[in-house]
Amino acid sequence: MLVQDTAQKLSVTxxxxxxxxxxxxxxxxxxxxxxxxxxxxxxxxxWYFTLKDSGAQLRGVMFRGRNRLVKxxxxxxxxxxxxxxxxxxxxxxELQLVADSLSSVGQGDxxxxxxxxxxxxxxxxxxxxxxxxxxxxxxKAVGVVTSASGAAIHDILTVxxxxxxxxxxxxxxxxxxxxxxxxxxxxxxxxxxxHGEVDVxxxxxxxxxxxxxxxxxxxxxxxxxxxxxxxxLSAVGxxxxxxxxxxxxxxxxxxxxxxxxxxxxxxxxLEAHLDQLTMRLRSYISNELALVGERLxxxxxxLRLSQVDLSxxxxxxxxxxxxxxLAIKSSLRQHSDRLALASGRLDxxxxxxxxxxxxVLATIDHDGVSPAKVQRLNRDDILWLRFSEGRAKVRVEEIxx
Numbered sequence: 001m002l003v004q005d006t007a008q009k010l011s012v013t014x015x016x017x018x019x020x021x022x023x024x025x026x027x028x029x030x031x032x033x034x035x036x037x038x039x040x041x042x043x044x045x046x047w048y049f050t051l052k053d054s055g056a057q058l059r060g061v062m063f064r065g066r067n068r069l070v071k072x073x074x075x076x077x078x079x080x081x082x083x084x085x086x087x088x089x090x091x092x093x094e095l096q097l098v099a100d101s102l103s104s105v106g107q108g109d110x111x112x113x114x115x116x117x118x119x120x121x122x123x124x125x126x127x128x129x130x131x132x133x134x135x136x137x138x139x140k141a142v143g144v145v146t147s148a149s150g151a152a153i154h155d156i157l158t159v160x161x162x163x164x165x166x167x168x169x170x171x172x173x174x175x176x177x178x179x180x181x182x183x184x185x186x187x188x189x190x191x192x193x194x195h196g197e198v199d200v201x202x203x204x205x206x207x208x209x210x211x212x213x214x215x216x217x218x219x220x221x222x223x224x225x226x227x228x229x230x231x232x233l234s235a236v237g238x239x240x241x242x243x244x245x246x247x248x249x250x251x252x253x254x255x256x257x258x259x260x261x262x263x264x265x266x267x268x269x270l271e272a273h274l275d276q277l278t279m280r281l282r283s284y285i286s287n288e289l290a291l292v293g294e295r296l297x298x299x300x301x302x303l304r305l306s307q308v309d310l311s312x313x314x315x316x317x318x319x320x321x322x323x324x325x326l327a328i329k330s331s332l333r334q335h336s337d338r339l340a341l342a343s344g345r346l347d348x349x350x351x352x353x354x355x356x357x358x359x360v361l362a363t364i365d366h367d368g369v370s371p372a373k374v375q376r377l378n379r380d381d382i383l384w385l386r387f388s389e390g391r392a393k394v395r396v397e398e399i400x401x
Contacts, residue, residue, distance in 0.1 A: 013090070020088040023095065027086035032097060033105065034058070036078045038209045049074070050209065051082060051097060054109065059089075060097040070102050076210050077111025080104050110210055114217055117244055121219075126226050127247045133231045135251060135263065136199045141168040142263055143198035143230070145188040148173035151206045152235070152256035159260035167264065170198055175215075176205035182218035189224040189232070201228065202259045203245060204235030216243040225249055235259035361386040374399060 010018075034051035041047055045064030050057050060082060062070075074080055084099040121127060142160070146152045153171060160169055172192055174184040185203065192198055203225065205213070215221065216236045225232045225248045234249035235256040246252040253259035362383050364371055371377055381396045 012093075016088065016090045016093055020090060023086055023088050029083075030086055030097070031081060031083045032058070033079070033081045035109065035111070036074045036080055037076055037211060039074060039076050041073065047074075051080075052211070058097055059094055060099055062099040062102060066100045067102070072104070074102060074104065077114070078104055079109075110214065114210075114244070117217065117219055117222070118247065121222055121244065121248065126222065131226075131250075133250045135231055135233065135265075139167055139199035139263060141170055141198045143170045143172060143192040143195070143201045145172050145174055145185055145192065145201060145203040146205050146256070147176045150176065152176075152204055155255070155257040156202060156260040159257050160264060163261065163264035170195070177208070177212045177215055181215035182221050185215055186218075186220045186224035189221075189228055193229050198230065200263060201230050201232045202235055202253075202256070202263065203232055203249070204253070204256050204259060205237070206256065207237040213237050213243055216245040218244075221245055222248045233259050233262060 032051060034053050034057075037050040037052055037057070039047070039049040045067070047062040047067050049060050049062075051060045052058070062082075062084075081103050082097060082099040083101040084097055087096060087098055088094070089096050125131070144153060144156055146156075148171060157169060160167060170192070172188040174188045175181040176185070189201065189203060192201055203216075203221075205216070207213075213236055216234075222244045225234070225245055231251070232249045233251045233253055234243070234245045235253040235258065236243040236245055237255075242252075251262065253262055362371065362385050364376070364381060364383060371383075377383075377396055377399055379396055379399065383394050383396065385392045385394055
């Protein structure tokens with residue numbers, strides 16, 4: 001055992017160097033079994049991960065020159081055996097396992113629990129598409145179940161303020177990881193359902209390891225989402241992370257920001273649709289006005305052409321009018337002459353004209369008819385004798401044939 005004289009002060013670097021010597025001299029070669037978590041394949045080609053079990057965790061690294069020999073890239077939740085050395089990374093003062101070989105020994109405990117619960121809930125029908133409800137088209141208020149201090153609520157509020165500032169956001173703060181987090185999340189979902197003033201729920205958090213996200217893989221949370229009367233939008237982790245909550249929820253969003261965009265999506269689509277309809281209406285009206293204007297221009301051109309034609313035929317119309325007038329006058333003169341001639345002939349034949357020449361017109365008194373022959377007369381017949389001026393009544397005394 002090393003015992004330091006308390007009167008002698010060590011710098012941080014000196015202490016870390018001493019610890020590094022102790023670790024590296026005592027753990028030259030180790031073989032460790034654990035579950036992969038937080039796996040990252042860096043652009044440099046190196047692999048960084050956490051090796052853990054139910055009681056502890058240890059950071060690990062496998063450099064590019066060694067991981068090229070591994071046939072299958074490890075995945076989060078996979079149980080592996082790593083052979084290598086233990087060192088202390090002085091820049092951060094952290095222990096880490098530098099692996100030079102890695103082999104799979106099966107599925108990790110958390111991953112196995114995840115798959116078992118997933119199969120159980122799927123068999124009960126909690127993942128069925130028929131259970132999925134659409135998001136409300138015009139939500140007035142959105143309930144959010146997440147941490148009050150995490151990045152998720154900040155991202156949601158930022159998106160909602162930008163896309164739907166008139167929609168209220170009601171936060172029900174909960175723990176999103178650690179002991180008791182699952183029960184808090186389930187209780188929050190039930191509370192917002194009873195609250196009655198929100199239209200849709202967003203349940204989620206930012207990304208993390210399988211352990212960090214595990215509260216959203218608990219059965220109590222899954223059943224709380226299934227029992228919700230409100231549509232639930234799950235937004236757990238990053239785009240590549242999937243949780244049990246994602247499968248049960250009515251809709252999964254890859255991130256909390258995306259969840260907020262989906263909630264405000266219908267409203268923005270309606271506004272865009274209205275803008276499109278307005279543009280189409282304006283275009284239609286503009287086209288119709290242009291068409292009407294073109295028709296009016298054609299009518300004006302035709303009218304001007306008609307005016308030119310009428311003026312061109314004006315002289316001919318005047319000539320036809322004069323000819324017609326002359327023809328009418330000539331016809332009237334001809335008919336007037338004929339009427340005068342016929343009238344003269346009629347006057348010449350009229351008995352009244354003969355009276356002016358000294359003749360007398362005799363008519364029988366009882367019928368007023370002139371006796372054309374003397375045989376029609378009888379003795380004592382009364383005759384009227386008409387002169388050119390006046391008449392006289394006479395009696396027949398004697399008849400000669």
